[in-house]
Amino acid sequence: MPDDHDVSVAVKALKIGTKVKELRMKHRYTLQDLANKTGLSKPFLSQIENNHVIPPVATLLKLARALNVGLGYFFQDETTTEKVSITRKHERIRVKRRPHHGKEDVSYIYESLETRKQDKHMEPFFVEFPPISVEEMNFTTHEGEEFLYVLEGKVEFRTVDRVEILEEGDSIYFDSSISHGFRCVGDKPAKAIAVIWTGP
Structure with a gap:
């Protein structure tokens, strides 16, 4: 498992950017084509693609749909039928934000x-949510449904018109097409299991 402080190691190990670029080229899409299909900006x-940004899961979902692969494709070294x-626990790779992440980077x-x-x-x-302010929250939308179960700490779930505090043992199930965001509201990071259903 890569050092938690060396984010670039995790990104390079997963080769997410490389996989995105290879798939884009395979489909003969320009960056503009992919931007049109995903709603993400060309920059x-x-x-x-250059591994300068760590994409959030919602962004990877949009890329997966546009490039006709499952979300898991971006995390695979090998596949099985x-x-x-x-x-195994040691096979998981942690993907975390950079110390000075941009607004579109993972939080x-x-x-x-x-x-x-x-x-x-x-x-x-x-998922591990570090304590952040409301202003630092990233709100996302994507197709499908989402389930989150809180293992430790307190997590705030926000939509445009709703705020819920989830504590250890609480869970939430929602339609991912609504604009939503999460943040930890305690002093220590909150931990949770999230399951995303991406649809047929």
């Missing part, structure tokens, strides 16, 4: 809990 896509897939730490199975409909993640 942001370029930063992702087996009906059972096991991911939490996440680990994919399943990295090999192809064509799956659910994407499970371990």
Whole structure:
């Protein structure tokens, strides 16, 4: 597992940017084509492809749909067609924000809990939310549904017109197409399991 302080190691190990670029070239899309399909800006896509930005899960979902792959594709080193897939703790790679992250960069730490199975409909993640202010929150939308179970700490869930505090043992299930964001409201990072259903 890469050093938590060396974010570039994690990004390079996953080769997310490289995979995005390879898929874009395979489909013969220009950066503008991909921008049109995802709603993401050309400069942001370029930063992702060059591994300068760590994309949040919602951004990866948009890229996966536009490039006709499952979200898990970005976390795979190898794939399996087996009906059972096991991911050992030491096989997970932590992806976290840079110390001076931009507004579109990831604002939490996440680990994919399943990295090999192809064509799956659910994407499970371990997520760690650092304490941040409301102003630092990133709000996202994507297709599908989302489930989050709080393991430790307190997590604030926000939409345009709703604010909920989730404590240890609480869970939430919602339609991911609504603009939503999470943040830790305690002194220590909050930890949760998130499962994203990306739809058929």
